[in-house]
Amino acid sequence: MPEQSRTGVKICGLTEEVGFDACVEHGADWIGFVFFERSPRFVTPELAACLARRERGQAKTVGLFVHPQDDDIAKVLDHAPLDVLQIYASDERAQQISEVFGLPVWLSYPVAGREELPPTCPVQRMLIEPRPPKDATRPGGNAQKLDWSLLAGWQPSFPWMLAGGLTVDNVGEAVRVTGAPAVDVSSGVESAQGIKDPSLIARFVRHARSN
Template identity: 45%
Template sequence: MEEREDAMSIAVKICGLKTPEDAHVAIQAGADLLGCVFFPPSPRNVSAKQAAEVFDMVGDADVLKVGLFVNPSDDELMSVLNQVRLDLIQFHGDESPERVEEVRQTFGLPVMKALPIETTEDVEKARTYDGVADRLLFDAKPPKGATRPGGNAIAFDWSLLRDTQWTVPWMLAGGLTVDNVLDAVKQSGCKAVDVSSGVEAEKGVKSPELIEAFLKAVKG
């Protein structure tokens, strides 16, 4: 019972949404954050118009709308923000702490920085963003030759994060599925998880059944 109570307090982000229907499923199943990807090489890439339609499903629900960008220019950010109301910008590229702060000041929105983790050294490197970004997201390092920095269905050693202390909230990502998410929570000590490929029927296509099953596994 204690493990179930711990699981129920975990926040869940469903990322890479492309249709209002999938967003509706995620909201109804208890998602806390919804993410759309603005990165053309990704099979989950959407236009600002598509994202606006996805996020329209949120309505009055207590759900954060997240836009994922990879090394965007100010013009690229503005192009999306002129059409889409985001609650949180997610940076998933090589953005520096200075760039994170610049965007926070320029656009007046909180920023979550995704950081690739493979070793203890990577965890320590991530600390340069702690207190600069509003949130951190720890993801697996992409394989060599990968065209995307995330969404590669790869996990890392979750125990690297166990008992680490951070001044801002953080989220776990990378290869999470309905079968391993509770183990990931237990090993890492995370309070929030982010899933994309783990709830897909095929690359870039969400499965309503897997979205529901994932949220049920985490939320109970």
């Protein structure tokens, strides 16, 4: 995200109005909806549409999908006005989705070591996050922290975002260590699973941009 001097912030897993409004009030750049039924933050297309119709300010809406079929995405887009599609899939599938729907696509990219960092970006942005635990029931949203030292000095030529285990208390350090141009948080700003805390959202955004 070289065109942006401040750290970009995405708040993911919105399920209710208070949290959504707090994202807008405190200047989040992106607000994410999870369309994966095994997630505790899953929302229906209808609920996402109701939330997305609220005052959004400059925030963009992001829909998260896990290995979706085209019909899965189309059914959501019939209801909810998404600005970005965030995908767990192969590079090739992510490219195909971008071509089919004509929307920016972000590819979630779990890594376990520096040698696994992507050399190129097949779509509009890469989300770098830790590999999920072996017993995980979902590919992300597990509050698992990436070893930030893997990213020290990494300067890819494409837009990317840091995700995984970020909180109010560690996001400032994460940005300093990794140089991440943008960060993604979900459980780290919650008062209960799936319920966002407005005060934590405010502090997270502030701390992410404190460098």
